[in-house]
Amino acid sequence: ATHSRSLLCLDTSSFSRIQNKKAGSNEALGATVLEPYDDHLEEQAASTSENEPSRYVFNLHLFHAFFLKQLFRDLYLAAAAFVLLFLCLVVHTGSVCLATCGMLHILLSVPIAYGIYIQQMAFEVFPYINLIGIFVVAGIGVDDIYVFSDAWKQSFYLLPEQSPLAARLLFAWRRSATAMLITSLTTAVAFLVNTVSPIPPIRLFGIWMALLICVDYVLVITWYPLIQLANYKCCRQRRCCCLCRRERTTGRGGSAQSTTSGAPEIDGCIERCFHGKWSKLIFKARIHII
Secondary structure, three states, X not given: OOXXXXXOOOOHHHHXXXXXXXXXXXXXXXXXXXXXXXXXXXXXXXHHOOOOOOOOOOOHHHXXXXXXXXXXXXXXXXXXXHHHHHHHHHHHHOOHHHHHHHHHXXXXXXXXXXXXXXXXXXXXXXXHHHHHHHHHHHHHHHHHHHHHHHHHHHHHHHOOOOOOHHXXXXXXXXXXXXXXXXXXXXXXXXXXXXXXXXXXXXXXXXXXXXXXHHHHHHHHXXXXXXXXXXXHHHHOOOXXXXXXXXOOOOOHHHOOOEOOOOOEOOXXXXXXXXXXXXXXXXXXXXXXXO
16 A cells, blocks of 8 residues: 555543643653654564655644654754865865854854844744755855955955055955845845745745845854954964964965066966966857857
8 A cells, every 4th residue: 555544542641641741742742652653664664665655744743743853863964064064164264263253153144133033023933944044044154255265365466465454354345245245135135036925934934034144144244354354363474273274475476466477466276277278268269159
């Protein structure tokens, strides 16, 4: 048979114990019914089929119990995703301190946005689908950090060597803030389109995501530049820890502007590749590409 229906009967003592503990009814029901039943169902499914069976639960308490159990399983994947993003930040910025503070500002955007969502916007419902926003804003936040970090590095090649730190910070801020604003606004507007949906959780999800992205943008143009500046002052002459590389104070060869031929100097193998081989190839084939 492709479908099977189970009727779970509770004895009087178990039912009264669950009802009397209303605040912990989900935990009590899960310990009494869900765990032994689910374990038995998985054993039966493993012995008869290769695929995990789909469950259709009509009891609200059992639904929440199943949902929380699956949610905690997925948290392991979430932790792995954040660890991977952290390692990518460490490689790109060359600093564990910058990567840690960058991930911290992404995580801080969630409670700040939640406070605005509940207190200022007076929404009383927070759907489970809103939890997906943590993963979305993690990717957007890390991408914003990449943009600002690259703009900060470019300031040592595009500005004079004697430029003060304030000028370099202003250059990086102006260069990155506009790009991040455009991408953040387009993403937020894309999520706000969900407000036309007749399904309430989808509407709330769109509002929550737009709010979360805006909060992350505010933090990345206020919090992270100060962290970048503090890290530069700390690591200019020495490493702040054994896993951080020392900040470069000038461009390659002591000059921040150009090479002997007068062309602007390009740092990094990826930048040199796209600036040289790929740009020439695309320019030659521009007619065919268009």
